Amino acid sequence: MPTSESILNEMFFTWRGNRLYDFTTLASLDIKRNGDGQLYSSRESKRDGFEGWDKVHIEVWTPELFDDYQQDKDRERRRQLGDMVDEEPEPDPEPEPIAKVASIKIILKSKDNGVQNLTVPMNVEIAKLSLAFRKMKHIPDEREIVLSFDGEALDEESTIDEAGIEDLDSIEVHIK
Known part of the structure; x- marks a missing residue:
């Protein structure tokens, strides 16, 4: 993992x-x-x-x-x-169940850097997609990355779910 x-x-x-x-x-x-x-x-x-x-x-x-x-x-x-007597350990509290977040497959397409397929949770922020693409494709930090979906630039603070992106949707990657 x-x-x-x-x-x-x-x-x-x-x-x-x-x-x-x-x-x-x-x-x-x-x-x-x-x-x-x-x-x-x-x-x-x-x-x-x-x-x-x-x-x-x-x-x-x-x-x-x-x-x-x-x-x-x-x-x-x-x-x-001898400062401490063995005590019965307190039982650990039951951990709260972790809510499983649905994941989808997306396709990041860049004119100069090719295609990158990713599986991401629906609650991931767009900014993290940009960061992941930057690292995978070794894009220098001084270059700006803008992600677009259906012809509109995506807000970096919004999530995949909030942007209305669904399984196997393509996201355009523009590098400036």
């Missing part, structure tokens, strides 16, 4: 539970290489965070998953210190 772009934008990496940033280097993590090319941390003798002797084990997280992990880790630490 593909991960949505909003979730991908929130994800981050950690090593040994510490968040990594764009500027993080092996040297800033105090990871060194010995004469045999094996990696080690000069701060600790543990091998946690390494895969074999030549690879660093990095984990990817969403903020929610990382918070849950940190809470579980804190509970375990407190339990080991």
Whole structure:
């Protein structure tokens, strides 16, 4: 199942539970290489965070998953210190059923960039269609994309449903 772009934008990496940033280097993590090319941390003798002797084990997280992990880790630490007695976990509330949104197939046609078939939910915004076409066809950000249906430019803030687009309809893509 593909991960949505909003979730991908929130994800981050950690090593040994510490968040990594764009500027993080092996040297800033105090990871060194010995004469045999094996990696080690000069701060600790543990091998946690390494895969074999030549690879660093990095984990990817969403903020929610990382918070849950940190809470579980804190509970375990407190339990080991005797600060916390094992409790019966509260049952998770029943999740609300997710309403399934109907999807349709549409055809995006561009004079210079060909045809792109997409399956999209009826509640997707027109702006997201433009963004998807831009990424799929590698169109530079400085070029404007206008989507038209039945000869009229579509409002970027409206949805497929609001625009009256139906299954297998063609949408014209104009790139300026």
